[in-house]
Structure formats: C-alpha cells, structure tokens
Amino acid sequence: MPLYLTEADVDALGDMDLALEAVEGAFDRQGRGMAGNVGRRRATVPAGSLNVMGGADEELGAAGAKIYGTFGGGARFVVVLFDVATGVLRAVLEAGRLGELRTGAASGISSKYLARPDSRVVGLIGSGRQARTQLEALSGVHELARAQVYSRNPANVEAYVKTMSQRVDVELVACTSAAAAARGADIVVTATSAAGPVLLAEDLEPGMHVVAMGSNNPVHGEVAPAAVARADRVFVDDLDGAHEEAGDLMAAERAGVLQWGQVIELGQVVAGQVAGRRADEEITLFASQGIALWDIAMAQAVVERAEAAGRGIQVP
Numbered sequence: 296m297p298l299y300l301t302e303a304d305v306d307a308l309g310d311m312d313l314a315l316e317a318v319e320g321a322f323d324r325q326g327r328g329m330a331g332n333v334g335r336r337r338a339t340v341p342a343g344s345l346n347v348m349g350g351a352d353e354e355l356g357a358a359g360a361k362i363y364g365t366f367g368g369g370a371r372f373v374v375v376l377f378d379v380a381t382g383v384l385r386a387v388l389e390a391g392r393l394g395e396l397r398t399g400a401a402s403g404i405s406s407k408y409l410a411r412p413d414s415r416v417v418g419l420i421g422s423g424r425q426a427r428t429q430l431e432a433l434s435g436v437h438e439l440a441r442a443q444v445y446s447r448n449p450a451n452v453e454a455y456v457k458t459m460s461q462r463v464d465v466e467l468v469a470c471t472s473a474a475a476a477a478r479g480a481d482i483v484v485t486a487t488s489a490a491g492p493v494l495l496a497e498d499l500e501p502g503m504h505v506v507a508m509g510s511n512n513p514v515h516g517e518v519a520p521a522a523v524a525r526a527d528r529v530f531v532d533d534l535d536g537a538h539e540e541a542g543d544l545m546a547a548e549r550a551g552v553l554q555w556g557q558v559i560e561l562g563q564v565v566a567g568q569v570a571g572r573r574a575d576e577e578i579t580l581f582a583s584q585g586i587a588l589w590d591i592a593m594a595q596a597v598v599e600r601a602e603a604a605g606r607g608i609q610v611p
Contacts, residue, residue, distance in 0.1 A: 399428025
C-alpha cells in the first residue's frame with residue numbers, strides 16, 4: 296500500500312541537512328547518466344495552469360513526478376513516487392515544504408562547487424519563503440558571517456531578518472537597494488517574482504557566485520543580459536529545460552552575449568566530469584529552474600524516514 300504524507304509530516308521529517316545530501320546525490324547521478332529528467336510541462340487555461348515534471352533515478356531506485364496547480368488560492372504541490380524495481384506506487388507526498396527545501400539545497404550545492412570556499416557574505420535579493428531556505432542551505436555549506444537582504448517591501452525584509460535570526464547564526468542586515476545587498480557579497484541570490492532584472496552588470500564583483508533562482512518564466516529574468524555576459528562561466532540544472540524556461544539566459548542569448556554551447560549542467564561538475572570554479576577571481580552564475588530529480592530524491596529520503604518512524608497514512 297502506498298504511503299500518504301501530509302505537509303505536516305514532511306515538515307516534521309525533512310530538514311536542510313537531508314535536502315543537501317539528497318540533492319547533491321541527484322546532481323551526481325544526473326551527471327553520470329544514471330538519472331533521466333523530464334522538464335516542466337504546463338496545461339494553461341484562463342484560470343491558471345497545471346504543471347507536471349518528472350524523472351527516473353535508477354541508482355536511487357525511484358521514479359516519479361511532481362504535479363501542481365497554480366489556480367485560485369495559490370499553488371498546491373504533490374509528488375508521486377514509484378519503485379523502479381517493481382513499478383509499485385510507493386508514496387504520495389504533499390510537497391510545498393519539500394519544494395522549498397530542495398530548491399534551497401540546490402543553491403547550496405551550487406555554492407559548494409562554484410563559490411569560493413572562503414565565502415562569508417551573502418547578498419539576498421528577495422525575502423519570501425524561498426529566500427529562507429536559500430540562506431539555510433548556504434549556511435549549511437559555508438561558515439557565513441553576514442547576510443545582506445533587500446526586498447521592495449521594507450516590512451518584508453524586517454520580518455525576514457526577525458525570522459531568520461532565530462534559524463541561522465549569521466548577522467542579518469537590511470538593505471535599501473538590490474545593489475547594496477550585492478555590494479561586497481561573495482554569493483548573491485536572486486529570489487524574487489520580478490518580471491525584469493534586479494541584478495545589473497555593475498553590481499557584480501570579481502569572485503562572486505550568483506544564483507538566479509526566482510523565475511522559470513521564459514519572458515522574465517532577474518539578471519540583466521549584461522550581467523550574464525560578465526559571468527566567466529554559466530551553469531544550469533538541466534540544459535533542455537533551460538532552453539525553455541531560463542528567461543535570464545534566453546534574454547542574454549537574444550542579446551548576443553551568450554551562446555548555449557558555453558552553458559554547463561551542474562551535474563557534470565558534481566559528478567567530477569567538468570571542473571567547477573577554476574580561479575578565485577572568476578564570476579560564476581547558476582541559473583536554477585528546478586528539476587523533478589531533486590523532488591524525487593528528497594521524497595525518497597523523507598519516505599525512508601517516515602517508514603522508520605511509523606509516520607504517515609497507508610492508503611489501500
């Protein structure tokens with residue numbers, strides 16, 4: 296019988312350490328060709344859209360799909376998990392919290408391989424729920440000293456600083472502009488819903504690692520094309536998906552400052568097939584769209600914990 300896990304179950308069982316381990320493993324297996332990803336597909340109607348993304352990870356022993364609707368009342372996420380050896384439906388998980396954890400973890404893993412090892416200062420542009428797990432993940436990879444936070448709404452920044460000061464041992468500083476948040480940062484994360492660029496070429500400094508994770512919309516972009524052009528190396532989670540959804544990179548390609556042939560899948564770096572950061576002064580950019588292989592790996596890890604703890608509902 297498949298196991299059903301609610302948001303409360305996932306929240307109780309999952310944590311950032313588990314997510315970092317699960318997502319790093321997913322990148323490794325993807326890079327070695329042991330896992331196949333199916334990019335996001337959308338069925339759009341006037342009321343919203345149904346979104347489906349999937350994958351199969353033979354070495355992990357799991358396959359599945361994430362399904363979510365963006366209709367009235369906000370998005371609702373579900374992950375369906377199958378056993379690769381038997382084809383049996385193993386679990387169904389409510390996956391809002393799971394998605395927050397795996398998205399943050401992906402940025403953390405990107406910084407593990409692409410940021411300078413001595414990175415201490417993070418610039419966060421955006422202060423929503425996703426920005427929380429971004430900082431948690433980066434804190435799990437680096438010994439951070441300072442996080443500089445900017446959002447268009449100062450009240451949101453104030454709430455973010457109050458919340459995250461209880462979660463991470465980092466000095467949190469509210470900034471009055473995106474440029475101020477990026478100034479002097481070793482790692483810069485854009486986690487916004489902005490339709491246009493919030494990070495400009497003049498905001499970048501040698502040695503930075505940039506994570507653009509706020510948009511998977513082909514007509515939106517958080518990083519200006521000129522800023523993409525300043526990056527010495529550009530990485531994505533899945534090349535096929537990036538061609539369809541990475542608005543930052545698509546705009547840079549249209550502007551003639553980026554060629555897709557220079558873009559590298561991060562899984563190749565994690566698997567040891569391609570070098571990560573090659574010099575301290577390099578500017579690296581990770582355009583994160585989000586892939587189902589992360590959801591599958593995280594779901595598998597949470598289900599294993601649930602089974603060990605006797606948590607969840609067995610569905611006939």
